Amino acid sequence: MKKPIIAISREFGSGGRMIGESVAKKLGLTVYDKTLIEMVAEKGGYSADFVEENDQRLTKSLLFQIAVTGSLPPWLAKDAGAAEGLIGKSVFSAQSEVIKDLAEKCGCVIIGRCAGHILKDDPNCLSVFIGAETEDKIDRCVKEYGFTPAAAAGEIKRRDSERAEHYNHHTGKMWGNAANYHICLNSSVFGIGGCVDLIVEAYNKLVSNK
Amino acid sequence: MKKPIIAISREFGSGGRMIGESVAKKLGLTVYDKTLIEMVAEKGGYSADFVEENDQRLTKSLLFQIAVTGSLPPWLAKDAGAAEGLIGKSVFSAQSEVIKDLAEKCGCVIIGRCAGHILKDDPNCLSVFIGAETEDKIDRCVKEYGFTPAAAAGEIKRRDSERAEHYNHHTGKMWGNAANYHICLNSSVFGIGGCVDLIVEAYNKLVSNK
Numbered sequence: 001m002k003k004p005i006i007a008i009s010r011e012f013g014s015g016g017r018m019i020g021e022s023v024a025k026k027l028g029l030t031v032y033d034k035t036l037i038e039m040v041a042e043k044g045g046y047s048a049d050f051v052e053e054n055d056q057r058l059t060k061s062l063l064f065q066i067a068v069t070g071s072l073p074p075w076l077a078k079d080a081g082a083a084e085g086l087i088g089k090s091v092f093s094a095q096s097e098v099i100k101d102l103a104e105k106c107g108c109v110i111i112g113r114c115a116g117h118i119l120k121d122d123p124n125c126l127s128v129f130i131g132a133e134t135e136d137k138i139d140r141c142v143k144e145y146g147f148t149p150a151a152a153a154g155e156i157k158r159r160d161s162e163r164a165e166h167y168n169h170h171t172g173k174m175w176g177n178a179a180n181y182h183i184c185l186n187s188s189v190f191g192i193g194g195c196v197d198l199i200v201e202a203y204n205k206l207v208s209n210k
Numbered sequence: 211m212k213k214p215i216i217a218i219s220r221e222f223g224s225g226g227r228m229i230g231e232s233v234a235k236k237l238g239l240t241v242y243d244k245t246l247i248e249m250v251a252e253k254g255g256y257s258a259d260f261v262e263e264n265d266q267r268l269t270k271s272l273l274f275q276i277a278v279t280g281s282l283p284p285w286l287a288k289d290a291g292a293a294e295g296l297i298g299k300s301v302f303s304a305q306s307e308v309i310k311d312l313a314e315k316c317g318c319v320i321i322g323r324c325a326g327h328i329l330k331d332d333p334n335c336l337s338v339f340i341g342a343e344t345e346d347k348i349d350r351c352v353k354e355y356g357f358t359p360a361a362a363a364g365e366i367k368r369r370d371s372e373r374a375e376h377y378n379h380h381t382g383k384m385w386g387n388a389a390n391y392h393i394c395l396n397s398s399v400f401g402i403g404g405c406v407d408l409i410v411e412a413y414n415k416l417v418s419n420k
Contacts, residue, residue, distance in 0.1 A: 011389075126399075129388050129394075131388055131389050176387060176388050176389060177386060177387055177388065178339050178341055178386050178387065178388045178391070178394035179221075179341050179386060179396075181388070181394070181396070182395075182396045182399045182400075183393070183394065183395055183396070183399075183400075183408075184339075184388035184391070184393065184394035185392075185393055185412075186391070186392045186393070189336075189392045189393075189415075189416050189419065190392075190393075190412065190415040190416060190419055191415070191419040194412075194415035194416075194418070194419050197411070197415065198393075198408065198411060198412060198415065201407070201408060201411055202395075202400065202404075202408060205399075205400040205401070205404035205407065205408065206399050206400060206404075208404070209399065209400055209401040209404050
């Protein structure tokens with residue numbers, strides 16, 4: 001039997017990463033996120049730093065700028081080799097290939113990277129969205145990442161807006177809209193452990209409903 | 211211990227009503243939907259037929275028309291008594307009172323009526339959204355409601371757009387956005403029985419996480 005693939009999309013500070021790691025531990029799976037970026041870097045021929053810096057910034061406005069002006073923005077122009085690769089084969093499509101390869105070869109939990117959309121036709125992939133109440137997200141950012149409460153609120157807004165723009169641009173769908181995921185959970189309501197149990201149970205239902 | 215309140219919002223044809231009825235049966239709760247409308251009618255002084263015909267139509271555009279022209283649209287003008295009641299106390303706020311009364315007095319499953327939003331501060335209320343793949347919704351409408359496939363597709367679009375407009379207008383939030391519910395499930399992925407089990411399990415997690 002093919003092993004589970006759990007694709008987790010999440011609001012910043014919702015505990016989605018922690019939930020993903022616990023689900024992976026419970027089901028004996030590997031977690032991919034930054035590691036995945038490094039694999040993409042290797043596959044696409046970019047440096048890991050370049051990909052990490054730019055993969056969330058490949059928005060419509062950037063591509064529009066390149067198309068209309070024929071010139072590259074300063075942050076991209078300094079790396080001509082990478083820019084050439086970008087035009088020939090985008091970071092996103094290189095990532096998509098790595099994600100599809102992974103899903104073919106092994107069971108895994110993939111955090112972010114539009115994996116739920118990329119694997120939407122894989123009958124073994126459960127697509128999850130994790131959100132939380134604002135005060136809990138701020139609280140988590142203060143405790144875990146060392147932000148002040150005011151800075152945390154700003155960072156949550158900035159990161160979620162970046163994630164939404166990236167998702168909406170690459171998928172043509174709306175980030176956080178229930179129709180684009182199999183199960184969406186509010187971690188403030190169920191707790192981290194509660195979400196983990198519900199995701200494992202949901203995966204079992206997905207398999208038994210096929 | 212206070213009994214569960216399960217508020218279910220759903221796409222037309224997703225099986226949300228059936229899921230709500232099974233959850234109610236499993237937890238020994240009463241289901242409210244049309245019955246609720248009759249209670250509202252009684253409480254608000256409108257006829258049940260009037261409320262049923264108009265409660266989804268009380269949109270911004272209607273209220274705008276009344277405000278700007280000072281006159282009532284033809285479908286409303288024929289019932290002057292009801293129109294007077296509408297201006298004094300909207301159908302929606304009468305429904306909200308009934309829903310809060312119910313949640314205070316007994317455990318129940320409430321289908322539609324923005325109940326999840328109205329009861330958002332009730333710690334015993336689980337707010338659920340049920341969606342499904344388009345082909346499954348069409349299939350259900352054909353089998354259960356006797357539509358042709360083409361008519362079913364149109365009806366799904368019309369009903370969901372009506373529901374979204376009603377919800378967005380009264381709550382100031384977006385219908386179907388994961389952030390507005392505690393758990394969202396795709397019934398095509400988990401099946402009707404799978405969704406019922408996951409909702410019951412989610413309610414148990416909500417209680418144990420308090």
